[in-house]
Amino acid sequence: MISVISMNEKFKPVSPNDMIKKLVDSKYTKGIEMYVDPDDKELMDYTDILVEECRDNNLLFQIHGNSEFDMEKQKRYMDKLMSYSDILGYPINVVMHSLMRESNEESIKASQDYLGELLEYIDPNKIKLSVENLNDSYECIRLDKTEFIPIMYNDERLYMTYDVGHDIADHGNITDLDPLLINRLSNVHLHAIDAIYNEGYDHKPINDEDPEQFQQVLKGILYLKSIKYDGPITYEYDLYLCDGDTLEEQIDNYIKSIDDTTEHFI
Numbered sequence: 001m002i003s004v005i006s007m008n009e010k011f012k013p014v015s016p017n018d019m020i021k022k023l024v025d026s027k028y029t030k031g032i033e034m035y036v037d038p039d040d041k042e043l044m045d046y047t048d049i050l051v052e053e054c055r056d057n058n059l060l061f062q063i064h065g066n067s068e069f070d071m072e073k074q075k076r077y078m079d080k081l082m083s084y085s086d087i088l089g090y091p092i093n094v095v096m097h098s099l100m101r102e103s104n105e106e107s108i109k110a111s112q113d114y115l116g117e118l119l120e121y122i123d124p125n126k127i128k129l130s131v132e133n134l135n136d137s138y139e140c141i142r143l144d145k146t147e148f149i150p151i152m153y154n155d156e157r158l159y160m161t162y163d164v165g166h167d168i169a170d171h172g173n174i175t176d177l178d179p180l181l182i183n184r185l186s187n188v189h190l191h192a193i194d195a196i197y198n199e200g201y202d203h204k205p206i207n208d209e210d211p212e213q214f215q216q217v218l219k220g221i222l223y224l225k226s227i228k229y230d231g232p233i234t235y236e237y238d239l240y241l242c243d244g245d246t247l248e249e250q251i252d253n254y255i256k257s258i259d260d261t262t263e264h265f266i
Contacts, residue, residue: 001230001233002031003029004030004032004060004233005033005234008239010240011251014251016046016050017049019032024057028262029262031054031059031060031234032050032054033232035063035064038073062094063093065096067099075118081127092126093232094128095130095131095161095189098111098131104147119155119158131148131151132189133166133167134163145178149178149180149181152181152184153180161187162177162185162188162189163188164191164224165192166202174216175226186231187232188234189234190221191203191204191235191237192205192213192214203236206235206261208260208264218264235254235257
């Protein structure tokens with residue numbers, strides 16, 4: 001199992017080399033899941049350096065994608081990611097959301113068509129497309145872990161990213177993944193939520209000193225151990241919600257939370 005930090009444009013003021021040093025010095029945080037818009041040249045240049053540094057320091061690198069990109073842009077992005085795979089020497093896990101439409105049925109059909117076209121385009125030896133279970137938010141219909149099962153049955157090349165926090169937010173049962181999903185599980189997202197989710201925020205840092213908050217997270221951890229999951233655990237926090245008076249302090253506390261929570265997996 002590898003503990004992974006979730007990164008995006010908020011990290012940009014800290015150089016990629018300094019970020020890599022923080023991960024090398026960390027006890028458990030040994031990977032990055034990066035979100036970047038391929039049209040953001042500055043952040044793409046930043047990511048180019050991260051990829052090479054991950055290779056040189058034996059750190060895991062994966063991507064949180066965006067299913068809202070039009071297909072031309074998405075394929076251009078996949079070309080770039082496949083070049084990253086060539087650098088790293090392993091297939092990159094790329095997390096994708098299902099598409100949002102007016103109904104679950106329309107969402108399933110649109111997602112099947114979109115992801116199916118991508119799967120025909122990519123080299124499966126370089127990219128693993130991994131669909132994330134979502135939760136309803138802001139009155140949008142988003143497919144949860146049971147609703148996107150038809151998408152998974154439609155194509156054996158699809159994998160799953162299990163977002164435990166989304167299940168907690170929907171008050172779902174986090175101990176009942178379908179066997180199909182367990183077999184396709186390639187990544188996990190872990191984060192805390194506010195007690196009243198609909199009035200709060202769902203990508204909060206995990207605090208194991210808060211018993212009420214940590215109880216649900218611990219339930220997810222124990223479930224993952226019970227199914228013998230040993231892949232990446234991506235701690236998907238909003239950086240700005242981490243403690244600290246400076247960005248450096250927030251990043252350091254982010255990594256500390258990951259390391260402290262990882263102890264519960266050992």
